[in-house]
Structure formats: C-alpha cells, structure tokens
Amino acid sequence: MERSTAPEAASAEDGLNGSDAPPANGQAEPARETDGNGFQAAAQTGGTAAAKAKNEVWEWTKALLIAFALAFLIRYFLFGSYIVDGPSMKPNFHTGERIIVNKLLYKFREPKRGEVIVFHAPGNKDFIKRVVALPGETVKVQGDTVFVNGQAVDEPFLRDVIEKAKQSGRTYNDLNWPESKVPEGTVFVMGDNRSDSTDSRMIGPVPFDNIVGRADIVFWPVKDWQWIH
DSSP: OOOOOOOOOOOGGGTSOTTSOOOTTSOOOOOOOOSSHHHHHHHHHHHHHHHHHHHHHHHHHHHHHHHHHHHHHIIIIIEEEEEOOSSTTTTTOOTTOEEEEESSGGGTSOOOTTOEEEEEETTTEEEEEEEEEOTTOEEEEETTEEEETTEEOOOGGGHHHHHHHHHTTSOSOOOOEEEEEOOTTEEEEEOSSTTSOOSHHHHOOEEGGGEEEEEEEEEESGGGOEEOO
16 A cells, blocks of 8 residues: 655754745755854854963963063062173273172172172262171281281282282282271172272271172173173
8 A cells, every 4th residue: 555755844953944845946956054053153163263362362461471570570689780880890890791690699698708799889889899808807908918817818810910910010909908897797898900999998898788799690791701609
C-alpha cells in the first residue's frame, strides 16, 4: 500500500525560512542566513578582539608604570649619576666623566679610608673627594705624605704622579695641614690633585649626614670605564 510522504518542514537550525513558498520555476534560491546565530557569532568574535586589545594596552601600561617606579627608586634612593667637574681629582678622575654613586651603602656602614665619596658642600654644591681619615683619628699632611694617627699612609693611587714630581725636583702637594683630630660623625677628605683641591683643609671635615654616597663606577666616556672600588 502506497503512502505519500509530505516534505519535512525546514527548521530554523537549517538556516532557511520555512514560511517561504518555493519559487514558481521549481528552482531553490540560494540559502540566506537570516537568523540571529551568525550575527551573534560575529559579535562574540569582535568582542573578544576588543577585550584582548584592551587587556594588552593595560599590560603595557602596568609595565611602564612599574618601570617608572623602579627608575624613581633607583635614581633617588639607591644610585645616582654625577658628572665630574673640575681638576681636583686628577689624575684619577677628569672633567666630563660620568660616575655612578651608591647611595645605599652608607646606610649600613660608615665610610672607609681611601673610598671616593660625593657629598653636599657649602654653597649648595656637590663635591667628589677621597676619604683620608676617619672619626677619632688624627691627621696630618706634610708634603706628599699623609699621616694618620702618626703613621704614614700608603696611597698607591698617587704613587706615579708623586714619583714624577720628585723627578722634577718638587713635591706633588704644596698644601700642608697641621695635625688635628677628626670629630666624631665626620670624615676628613682631600682631592687626589692635592695642590688644586678645595677639601677638608679649607672647608673642614665632612659630616656623615652630608654624604650622598660612594662613587663606584665611571661609565662615561666608554674609554674611561672603570670600577672605582
């Protein structure tokens, strides 16, 4: 027995409009996506891309903020960059050289003899000098010899220029200093260019509170790059 079967109605999931009648010529029109699912997928894709871009911008913003914060901390609390200006530290430092100063070190210990420091000097200036004597010690400068507690101090960083001066029949240093005691909480400093330096022989001992930090590296110009200590 023959049974006639009616064509099944196309569901919305098929992407066709079931209410449209077939065209008169019997040929089906190309399928057109008219329901909301396709538009929803496109909207989701666009939303995901926008969210991703927004997240990437935020990540870059955070990275820059962190970098600026670290740079601020390093610049103002840990290390500083200074430019040597003047002849007072020749022959070991020269005008125009850039140095890195360790600002943190002296938070944990006191300066040591021979270390090169940067400090606030009278006249709202920053000086770079070498520590010669420590708190409680006596210091005397006679010609090219520095005496601390009555004992001559070896200064290898000046050995060559002192020897050269001797060969010329003169002393490298012509600014002497009578024996005196370095007050507590201060250091006695001098420039390496002993005859052309404004230092503790003129401005007195340097209080710890005025010390910015220890000069650690000459980083510019490149040909002069060196560890100082």
